[in-house]
Amino acid sequence: MLKIEYVYWLCGALMLAAGYVDFAARRRAPAAFWTILGLCFFGGEAVEAAAKAGSLLPAQIVGVAVIALAIIAASGLTRRHIADSEAEQRKASAERLRNRLFLPALAIPLVTLALVLLIPRLKSGAFDLFDSRQPTIIALALACVIAAGGAMALTRATPVTALRESARLLDALSWAALLPMLLATLGAVFAATGVGEAVAHIVSAAIPTGSRDACIIAYALGMAVFTIIMGNAFAAFPVMTAGIGLPLLIEQHHAHAAVVGALGMLCGYCATLLTPMAANFNIVPVALLELRDPNAVIRAQWPTAVVLFVTNVILLDWLAFR
Amino acid sequence: MNYWPLLGIAIVVAGFAWRLNPALVVVTAGIASGLLAGLGIPELLALLGRAFVSNRALLVLVLTLPTIGLLERAGLRERAHAWIAGLKQLTLARLLIAYLGPRQILSSLGLITIAGHPQTVRPLLAPMAEAAAEKIDPALDDTDRERVKALAAATDNVGLFFGEDVFIAFGGVLLIQAFFNQHGIELDPRSIAIWALPTAVAAFVIHAVRIVLFQRRLMRNAATKAAHVED
Numbered sequence: 001m002l003k004i005e006y007v008y009w010l011c012g013a014l015m016l017a018a019g020y021v022d023f024a025a026r027r028r029a030p031a032a033f034w035t036i037l038g039l040c041f042f043g044g045e046a047v048e049a050a051a052k053a054g055s056l057l058p059a060q061i062v063g064v065a066v067i068a069l070a071i072i073a074a075s076g077l078t079r080r081h082i083a084d085s086e087a088e089q090r091k092a093s094a095e096r097l098r099n100r101l102f103l104p105a106l107a108i109p110l111v112t113l114a115l116v117l118l119i120p121r122l123k124s125g126a127f128d129l130f131d132s133r134q135p136t137i138i139a140l141a142l143a144c145v146i147a148a149g150g151a152m153a154l155t156r157a158t159p160v161t162a163l164r165e166s167a168r169l170l171d172a173l174s175w176a177a178l179l180p181m182l183l184a185t186l187g188a189v190f191a192a193t194g195v196g197e198a199v200a201h202i203v204s205a206a207i208p209t210g211s212r213d214a215c216i217i218a219y220a221l222g223m224a225v226f227t228i229i230m231g232n233a234f235a236a237f238p239v240m241t242a243g244i245g246l247p248l249l250i251e252q253h254h255a256h257a258a259v260v261g262a263l264g265m266l267c268g269y270c271a272t273l274l275t276p277m278a279a280n281f282n283i284v285p286v287a288l289l290e291l292r293d294p295n296a297v298i299r300a301q302w303p304t305a306v307v308l309f310v311t312n313v314i315l316l317d318w319l320a321f322r
Numbered sequence: 323m324n325y326w327p328l329l330g331i332a333i334v335v336a337g338f339a340w341r342l343n344p345a346l347v348v349v350t351a352g353i354a355s356g357l358l359a360g361l362g363i364p365e366l367l368a369l370l371g372r373a374f375v376s377n378r379a380l381l382v383l384v385l386t387l388p389t390i391g392l393l394e395r396a397g398l399r400e401r402a403h404a405w406i407a408g409l410k411q412l413t414l415a416r417l418l419i420a421y422l423g424p425r426q427i428l429s430s431l432g433l434i435t436i437a438g439h440p441q442t443v444r445p446l447l448a449p450m451a452e453a454a455a456e457k458i459d460p461a462l463d464d465t466d467r468e469r470v471k472a473l474a475a476a477t478d479n480v481g482l483f484f485g486e487d488v489f490i491a492f493g494g495v496l497l498i499q500a501f502f503n504q505h506g507i508e509l510d511p512r513s514i515a516i517w518a519l520p521t522a523v524a525a526f527v528i529h530a531v532r533i534v535l536f537q538r539r540l541m542r543n544a545a546t547k548a549a550h551v552e553d
Contacts, residue, residue, distance in 0.1 A: 008378050011385060044375040051372050060364060062371030067349055074346035086395070094397025094404065101401045104389055105445055109436035116433070137382055140435045144385035151389045155396040165391025169440075170384065175345045180380040182348045186334075188373030189352040189366075193327040193359035201323055229331050234494065238501050246505055257507045261498035262487070262517035269483045273476075276338055280380065281482075283344070285439040285475035289448055291468050294341075300469065301476035304529045308484075311524045319517065 005045050007141040012041030018167035030171055033072045036065050037178065066185065073175035097154065104151040111143035112136070176287035179279035187235045196235070199226055200243025207244075213317070215248040220313045223264050224271035231277025233268025240264065255320040263316040270312065273305035274298060330355030386440045399449040406453035414454035415537040418474065419530050421447055422481045426526060429485025437482075439475060447474045458537065459544035466540065473536060477529065484525035487518040 015038030023031035040062055047058040094101065119135045148162055170177060190196065200222070207218040222244055226236035245264055249255040272278045275298075282297045293299065330351040337347030349370075356366040390398075406412060428436050437443075451474040456462050462470075487494055495514050502509050 004379075007382060007385070011378070011381055014384050014387065040375060041378060041381075044378050047371060047375045051368070056364070056368040059369075059371035059375075060367040062374055063367030063369070064371075066370050066374050067353075070343075070346045070349035074343035090395065090397040091400050092397075093395075094400040097396060098401065099405070101393055101396060101398045102446075105393055105398060105441075108386055108389065108441050109433075112435055113433055136432075136435055137379055140382060141385050144389060147386075147389040148392070151392040151396075155392050157392050157395075161395075162388040162392055165395055166384070166387035169387045169391045175343065177381065177384070179344055179348070181374060181377050182345055184377035184380060185370060185373040186330075186348050186352045188376075189355050189369060190327070190330065192369055193330075193355045193361070194324060195327045195330060195355060198323055198325050198328055229334065234497055237497060241501060242505075250507075257502055258509050258513045259517045261502060261509070262495075262514050263521070265494055265498060266484075266487060266518060266521045269487065272483065273479060276344065277334070279344070281439075281479045285443060285478075286472075288439050288444045289471045289475060291472060293468065293472075296468055296472040297475045297479070300472035301479060304476070304480055304525070304532055307528050308521065308525055311528070312521055315520055315524075319520075 002138055002142075004137060007137055008041050008044055010141060010145075012038040014038075014163070014166050015041060015170070017163040018170040021164055021167035022171065027171075029072055029075070030174070033069060033175075034167075034170065036069055036072075040065055066182070069178060070182070073178065093155075100154060104147045104154060107147040107150055108140075108143050111146050112139045115139035115142055172290070173284065173287050176279065176284050179283055183231045183277055183279055187230050187232055190230065191235065196226070196239030197243070199229075200239050203240075204243050204248070209248055209252065212253045212321075215244065215253060216313065216317055216320075219244045219249055219260075219264060220267045220309070220316065223267040224274075224309060227268040227271035228275040228277065231272070231275050231279065233265055233272055236268050236271075237261075237265055249320070253321070256322070259316065259320040263312050263319070267309060267312050267316075270305045270309040273301045324359060326358040327355040329358055383438065383440050390440060390445050394445060398445050402446050402449040403453040406450040407457065412454060413537065414451060414458060414470070414540070415530075415534045417450055417454050418447075418477050418533045421474075422477050422526065422529060422533075425478060425481030426485035426522060429482050430488035430522065432486075432489045434482065434486055437478060439478060443475050443478050447478065455540060458540045459547070461544075461547060466543070469536075473533070477533070480525055480529045484518075484522045488515050488522050 015034045019031050019034035019038060022028075022034065043058065043062070047062055050056075050058045116136055116139045119139060151157070152159065152162055203218055203222045208214050219240060222240045223233065223236050226240055227233045230236055241261070241264060245260050249260050250257050272281065276283055276295065283294070285291075285297050286294055291297075333351040333354055334347060337351070338344065352370060353366065356369065357363075361369065406417065425437055435441075448471045451470050452462075452467060455466070455470045459466070489495070495511050495518075498514050499509050499511050
């Protein structure tokens with residue numbers, strides 16, 4: 001069976017390869033960074049299994065590794081910029097290969113789509129070809145492997161060149177690649193230490209609960225503020241809905257639960273467009289597109305986010321109390 | 323209630339405001355919150371480690387990098403740029419809106435990983451948007467070039483966020499359902515996803531209007547520049 005774990009091992013292998021490329025080029029900080037991260041990907045399943053069985057030592061080792069990664073990131077891990085010396089070569093190659101160059105790039109989404117549709121049909125009795133818990137991730141991974149094969153065939157490159165190129169892009173992303181995982185970790189720590197409950201407690205103590213409009217605005221703003229802090233509407237939703245949405249809007253003012261849930265979540269989504277904490281969406285593209293202003297993407301989307309947030313509040317007021 | 327862990331939030335805000343390295347800021351905030359909540363160092367390390375490895379799925383996108391890297395080396399971005407430059411009818415606004423609509427529709431069908439910043443924005447959409455902007459203003463300066471690329475990334479975000487919530491098997495919808503279920507309210511996922519539709523339509527309209535306004539501003543700037551040259 002194709003397990004999700006194999007996907008993580010493949011990711012780990014790419015990181016270890018990047019570590020080796022950096023090591024060979026005497027870039028010590030990134031070499032250490034990718035090696036440690038790659039090892040975390042290889043050991044992930046063992047850490048989870050051990051923690052479930054009550055042994056915390058492997059998880060504590062990863063905890064130390066996380067701190068080490070953050071320290072390396074802060075000290076001397078500089079982003080490697082792509083040398084433009086090969087610009088002429090790239091132009092010539094683009095002239096030669098023309099639109100065939102798009103094929104492997106388009107293969108990633110198209111093969112993913114085909115596999116997502118196909119995977120549920122590939123079950124035969126007790127034997128599953130694919131781990132059905134996270135079929136889209138496995139489909140994406142397979143599509144990437146197929147596309148990489150296609151790209152190598154098209155450009156007549158060897159797997160070594162492919163690994164070298166992925167190392168170049170990983171170094172261009174640098175610590176921005178790690179930020180989504182670190183923020184999700186911070187979210188788990190905030191959840192375990194009761195940060196959410198404390199925020200909901202303060203907000204609900206500050207509003208006049210008798211006013212329906214005040215409750216709506218408090219819920220929507222609470223979702224937005226907490227999403228900005230956590231970088232993730234999913235983390236904000238249970239806290240704010242348990243603190244304000246459920247007791248005040250649904251129980252006291254008889255709002256429609258499905259509408260409160262859907263629009264509350266969407267208020268959080270608007271806030272995701274505004275926060276550097278949502279690294280995957282707002283910081284990683286800055287690194288990928290090599291923009292100078294770290295907030296360039298947020299600057300490009302804040303007006304959409306604000307107008308849409310106001311729209312959501314109006315919709316909530318209108319639809320939840322029919 | 324213990325309010326001290328809230329200091330973790332203050333650390334995040336201050337760290338981002340002072341432009342310290344975000345990775346270090348985030349880990350420091352986590353450690354501070356944990357210690358202030360009374361966790362011992364062994365428990366805190368285990369909490370960090372477990373949470374970190376259980377979120378590995380967030381980095382699966384690195385698997386696209388060998389393909390994208392090879393294609394870029396072979397001139398993918400140059401080709402995307404040249405192709406759009408040759409299409410006379412395709413303006414910047416048409417290109418970005420033609421990306422936004424399908425991105426929303428595909429996300430609403432659950433096809434979330436079909437596009438994204440590494441897969442489609444860096445190698446395809448951003449160079450195409452640059453080429454389309456150069457058709458408006460051949461002397462596009464660096465600031466505007468950055469804005470065009472950032473708008474391309476923003477368009478992908480808006481398309482993803484306000485499409486996926488309409489998909490009934492999406493984690494967000496299931497999270498809403500599970501939350502209310504725990505609190506004794508039974509809801510059908512379809513009845514939740516349907517209320518995300520008006521917002522999805524509003525998101526498309528609002529962002530499309532902003533794209534058109536951005537294009538108009540570029541056109542005005544280009545016209546002023548041209549007038550200056552004639553003087």
